[in-house]
Amino acid sequence: MALNCSLVSALFTRSKPLLITEIVSGVRCLTLGSVKFSDAVNPESQVVSRVRSLSLGSLKSSDVVNPETQVAEQKARNEDAGQFTELVRDFLNPKDFYNALCMHGMDYFCGVPDSLLKDFCAYVTAVTPKSRHVITSNEGQAVALAAGYHMATGKAGVVYLQNSGLGNIVNPLMSLAVPNVYSIPMLLLVGWRGEPGKRDEPQHMIQGQATPGILASCGIPFQVLPDYQEGAEQALYVARKHMETSKGPYCLLVRRQNFIPYKLEKEPDLYPLNREGALQVIVDSLKDRDVVVGTTGMLSRELFEYRVAKGHGHEKDFLTVGSMGHASAIALGIAQFKPKRQIFCIDGDGAVIMHMGALATIGQSEVPNFKHILINNGCHDSVGGQPTVGFSHTFDFLEIGKACGYRSVLAAEQPEEITEAIELMRSLEGPVLLEIKTNKGGRKDLGRPTRSPIQNKKDFMHFLAIDH
Numbered sequence: 001m002a003l004n005c006s007l008v009s010a011l012f013t014r015s016k017p018l019l020i021t022e023i024v025s026g027v028r029c030l031t032l033g034s035v036k037f038s039d040a041v042n043p044e045s046q047v048v049s050r051v052r053s054l055s056l057g058s059l060k061s062s063d064v065v066n067p068e069t070q071v072a073e074q075k076a077r078n079e080d081a082g083q084f085t086e087l088v089r090d091f092l093n094p095k096d097f098y099n100a101l102c103m104h105g106m107d108y109f110c111g112v113p114d115s116l117l118k119d120f121c122a123y124v125t126a127v128t129p130k131s132r133h134v135i136t137s138n139e140g141q142a143v144a145l146a147a148g149y150h151m152a153t154g155k156a157g158v159v160y161l162q163n164s165g166l167g168n169i170v171n172p173l174m175s176l177a178v179p180n181v182y183s184i185p186m187l188l189l190v191g192w193r194g195e196p197g198k199r200d201e202p203q204h205m206i207q208g209q210a211t212p213g214i215l216a217s218c219g220i221p222f223q224v225l226p227d228y229q230e231g232a233e234q235a236l237y238v239a240r241k242h243m244e245t246s247k248g249p250y251c252l253l254v255r256r257q258n259f260i261p262y263k264l265e266k267e268p269d270l271y272p273l274n275r276e277g278a279l280q281v282i283v284d285s286l287k288d289r290d291v292v293v294g295t296t297g298m299l300s301r302e303l304f305e306y307r308v309a310k311g312h313g314h315e316k317d318f319l320t321v322g323s324m325g326h327a328s329a330i331a332l333g334i335a336q337f338k339p340k341r342q343i344f345c346i347d348g349d350g351a352v353i354m355h356m357g358a359l360a361t362i363g364q365s366e367v368p369n370f371k372h373i374l375i376n377n378g379c380h381d382s383v384g385g386q387p388t389v390g391f392s393h394t395f396d397f398l399e400i401g402k403a404c405g406y407r408s409v410l411a412a413e414q415p416e417e418i419t420e421a422i423e424l425m426r427s428l429e430g431p432v433l434l435e436i437k438t439n440k441g442g443r444k445d446l447g448r449p450t451r452s453p454i455q456n457k458k459d460f461m462h463f464l465a466i467d468h
């Protein structure tokens with residue numbers, strides 16, 4: 001097949017390559033020394049500050065407070081609290097907590113990054129040798145890895161995850177790690193999204209409420225990780241003692257903003273676009289009846305905002321707000337039963353890697369209208385930018401896609417290449433895989449969908465019902 005484009009840098013058929021805050025500012029109500037209520041915070045500024053830190057709608061960039069500023073502001077409020085120490089808001093330093101873990105003999109780390117743990121995960125990534133830190137494909141794999149580590153060393157590893165990943169660990173926890181089966185001690189460090197009483201997205205609210213119950217039904221003892229160093233050390237002591245005696249997992253639930261910021265060094269940009277730039281080119285290249293399934297994380301939020309900016313409705317897009325790694329299977333289910341429509345799944349590298357078995361299922365399915373677009377930014381950008389294997393020189397999504405049975409695979413980087421590749425995908429028999437490598441990073445002022453998941457599903461089903 002001759003392609004009149006420098007745009008698609010690689011295209012293969014099956015056999016041969018063709019080409020191609022809640023820092024609510026509420027604590028500052030007392031001055032140092034004599035208590036003067038005249039200094040109490042103006043309630044209006046409190047409201048502004050609250051909106052700045054947490055609005056679920058779209059934010060203006062000027063309204064966004066960076067974490068360092070938040071910490072500095074909070075330190076100032078803490079000073080204002082004076083002798084009212086009960087009003088002080090504490091933070092754990094990732095470094096101190098890391099050192100405390102090591103002192104308790106827990107110096108092997110594995111897991112899937114989480115936004116609430118991002119500063120801790122960033123510190124682990126920065127200081128731990130590769131042999132003692134593995135960012136795993138999914139959370140269940142981390143539990144299994146920690147089990148292997150324990151059997152080889154007799155020690156307990158640290159498994160970190162977001163509570164969204166609890167479902168992924170239930171099987172290896174219950175059939176491998178718990179005291180009544182193989183009895184494997186490990187420390188689970190779980191970011192508690194959707195903690196009751198905190199504002200969060202619908203899927204996190206449900207998971208957050210269920211989190212203690214899930215742990216309890218699995219028989220995993222847990223406590224909330226304190227936000228001050230002495231408390232955290234005490235919790236680690238309890239965890240270690242528990243793991244020594246019961247020889248099973250112990251869990252620390254990590255609340256929002258428990259850690260002060262720690263940032264990984266920014267890597268140089270290698271590609272013409274970032275995820276959002278690539279997504280916008282994709283959306284601009286789609287046709288009216290095309291169906292989109294967006295992956296978990298920032299991508300679906302960017303998609304939602306771009307539809308607003310373009311004056312489109314949202315009915316063409318299914319936003320996979322949770323269910324990380326399952327967008328492609330959702331799209332496959334649609335493609336099988338909507339053969340006249342072109343189904344585009346827009347995926348992320350972390351998500352594809354998390355449930356990479358989906359590539360085998362898709363590759364072996366004979367679904368000509370399934371079009372898979374993978375935006376590979378080499379990291380879990382939505383939760384702090386910790387690396388995936390997506391950019392490794394010895395790893396290749398397109399080769400995997402080919403080996404799984406995708407009819408064609410393509411690569412594109414430049415905007416014109418992406419447009420041309422999507423046009424080409426439309427004419428090719430699926431399943432087709434297009435990889436777009438991008439820079440990491442996104443906007444800080446990204447809003448969240450203002451349509452609920454149920455509204456999204458209803459609109460989307462109406463759109464799917466159009467049968468021509």
Ligand SMILES: Cc1ncc(C[n+]2csc(CCOP(=O)(O)OP(=O)(O)O)c2C)c(N)n1
Pocket residue numbers: 112113114115162164165166168275295296297298299322323324347348349350351352377379380381382383388
């Ligand atoms: C089962 C599960 N584990 C972890 C998360 C937290 N999480 C949300 S988005 C994301 C990263 C997704 O990475 P990728 O697919 O590469 O997309 P990017 O954020 O880089 O655009 C993670 C780990 C989750 N939502 N669900």
